[in-house]
Amino acid sequence: MLETHIDQTLTAFFAGDRRAAARLMTAVENGGPAAEAVLEALYPKLTGAPRLGVTGPPGVGKSTLVDALARHHRGLDRRVGVVAVDPTSPFTGGAVLGDRVRMNDLATDPGVFIRSMATRGSLGGLARTSKEVVDVLEAFGHDLLIIETVGVGQTEMDIAGTADTTVVVLSPESGDSIQAMKAGLMEAADVLVVNKADRPGADQMVRTLEADLHMRPAADWTPPVIRTVASSGDGLADLTAAVDAHHRYLTGSGDLERRRHARVRVEILAVLRDRLWRRAQRDLTDHVPGWTEKVLAGEATPYTAARAMLAALIDDDPEDDE
Ligand SMILES: Nc1nc2c(ncn2[C@@H]2O[C@H](COP(=O)(O)OP(=O)(O)O)[C@@H](O)[C@H]2O)c(=O)[nH]1
Ligand SMILES: [Mg+2]
Structure with a gap:
């Protein structure tokens, strides 16, 4: 993007133009001097709005849950920005479509901005520039930022570095398949969610997770285990309350400041x-x-x-x- 274009786009962006926001995100994703110019101009406009990470294995219902959370916060008149980091398709090199097509009513809501990003070849996880894309959404005036990523390998640590509060989502079906990544996921979790609580095995899953949590050394914050049915909205109020409680804990303990310092x-x-x-x-x-x-x-x-x-x-x- 040329310098004059950057200036015009920034002016439109600060006037609330969504297409300008999309263009700035693309510039940021492309990196280089244009990205730096954009981010430098936006930096003073960062508000410190809460950043919520939502991670977990594929298919557990993360996207459905993020939609439901976005609707919940819209109901409270909060503007919500979402960055969904999707595995790169080997065929197109782009973010997997379909995922975002679902969000029909949200897609036409001017109080919600959803941006999909590809992971660019790394195994799931955060695209390198996703933090900067969240910065653009924050500077656009969103009251809550949600980052959805597929949790595999190192991702959990990445997301913990980007979000204030990390929600790890599992489902009754994830059972055995998550054993390998469970330790990493649990370590990153501030709040644990067993989604698809309408399916058999949910109670067992909750008990297992609670038992695992008891094995951990005592800490000031123990992640609560919340049951949700993302597709119906059941448990959403509990989840929001848990996230709010964690945010209060972060603020009160000084952890929020430490995390932001580290960031x-x-x-x-x-x-x-x-x-x-x-x-x-x-x-x-x-x-x-x-x-x-x-x-x-x-x-x-x-x-x-x-x-x-x-x-x-x-x-x-x-x-x-x-
Ligand atoms: N039964 C049931 N199905 C769900 C629930 N939440 C999501 N799903 C379904 O699970 C599938 C995967 O959901 P998605 O949100 O794409 O999962 P993601 O890969 O973790 O983002 C979709 O078919 C959803 O409709 C739930 O709470 N209960
Ligand atoms: Mg998804």
Whole structure:
């Protein structure tokens, strides 16, 4: 996006134009200098609105639950922004469709903004820029941000780093299939949900989870286990109450501030890493073949080569950075 376009789009965005919001999210997803310009302009407009992460294995009803939560908060006249991170389709490289098509009534509600993102090849989890996309939604004036991700492997930790409160969703059917990821999921959970409570096995699942929680060392916050039927809205009020209670706990204990502190720290390091990497790619690529020859000829090691290139990069005038 060109600079003049960025300025025009930002003006439209601050006037509440949804298409401008979508364009800014695309710019942010594409990364590079345009993304940085957008995020820098938005940063002062961040409100600190609560961020709710919803994660868990595929098929447990996360999207249905997120829809139901969004409707619930709309009923309280809150504006809701949703980022749904979907596994990348091997065929299109895009977010799996179908998921968002369901949200018909929400899609036409100006108080709700739903953005789907692909995971870009990583195994489920947060797309690298999803935090920045949430920033755009927050600066747009949403009162609540919800991030839905498929929980596999490292994701839970990612989402815990992005959200204030992480809701881990399971269903009676997830039983055995979740054993492998259960430890990670449970560790990330601030609130546990057994969705599809209309299905057999829900009570057993709740008991198992509660027993697992009792095995954990005592902590100031023990995740409550909530039963929901996302498709009918049963348990939604309990879930909202649990999330609110967790938010009060976070505020009262100082944890919210600590989490946000950690988030900014990670953010600074990520920006630094991106900038260093961009400069390295711009300024060092030409030197790599020469060093490769030297290493192969026994005149250098990969370590002396990297050290020399890094020293050259740092000695360069930082003013020529774009
Ligand atoms: N019986 C029942 N089905 C549900 C419930 N919640 C979601 N589903 C269904 O489960 C399937 C997967 O739901 P979805 O929200 O796409 O799951 P996700 O992959 O975790 O996002 C869909 O067919 C939903 O209609 C529930 O509480 N009870
Ligand atoms: Mg889903």
